[in-house]
Amino acid sequence: MTKEIALTFDDGPWGTRTVRVLDxxxxxxxxxxxxxxxxxxxxxxxxxxxxxxxxxFAFGNHTYHHRHLTDLSDKEILSELNKTDDLFYELTGEKLDFVRPPFGDCEAHTLAIIRRPIICWSLDTMSWDHGNPAKCVEAIHKAKDGDIVLMHDFQEADVLALPEILDYLEEENFTFKSIPELLGAQLNDEAYIYYSRDKRAKTGFGGS
Ligand SMILES: [Zn+2]
Structure with missing residues (x-):
């Protein structure tokens, strides 16, 4: 059976750590x-x-200053997204079609303002919490078909763990996908919060 997985890296670009991940x-x-x-x-x-x-590689908007969006006014939330969109467009000529809110904060009123697909995750290496590469690898042993994995190119532990994480997932016959590849046409629907290929929620977007 083919199993699919999407690796996501937050908080970069961050100097040589990002370069090592890209390489x-x-x-x-x-x-x-x-x-x-x-x-x-x-x-x-x-x-x-x-x-x-x-x-x-694909790219999402993780905001300009990485603040808790739930603490901000509507105007501030839009400014956080637009500033990031504008600079990304200036550098690449491309748009950012989906958003990952800092800390995964996605409350109803922030979602209504964002009006774009929100990409959360179903598996977290927790590098930001323990800073231990071996624990990052251990977390990946729970990977299942359709997972969206949260990692950080900003965190040394994830960068160090990456080769072993890729080895493990390849041995387990996972096929790697970008977020647009994993979610496919789902992303064209009205905005949802996505946790994995098979789990999404409309809470906060006015639907069920
Ligand atoms: Zn972040």
Whole structure:
């Protein structure tokens, strides 16, 4: 049986850590999705450009300053998204079609403002919590068909764990997909929160 999985990397681009992730994925021809922190893109525009020129990779909007959107006014939320969109477009000529809210905060009123697909996750290596590469690899042993995996190119533990994570998933016959590849035509529907290929919710978008 073919199993699919989407690796997502948050909070970059972040200097040599992102470069190491890009090199590992590129050498192994593995697609992935990067959720872009606007301030970091402003600091590392050349790294972002190199990543965006590579057809393996897709990109989402992770806001400009990485604040809890639930603490912000409507105007501030839009500014967080638009600033990131504008700089990404300036550097790549491309748009950011989906959003990953910082900390996974997605309350009803923020969703109504965002009006784009929200990409959450079904599996988290928790690198941001423990900083331990072995624990990142261990977390991946729970991977199942259709999972969206949360990793961080901003976190050294995930960067160090990545080769072993890819080895494991390849041995387990997973096929790697970018977020648009994994979710396919679902992304053309009205906005949902996506947790995996098979789990999405409309809470906050006014539907059921
Ligand atoms: Zn983040």
């Amino acid at each position: 590992e994925l590129t050498n192994r021809k593995i697609p992935a999705t990067f959720m872009i922190w606007g301030e970091h893109m402003a600091e590392y525009p050349e790294i972002l450009k190199v990543a965006a020129e590579n057809e393996l």
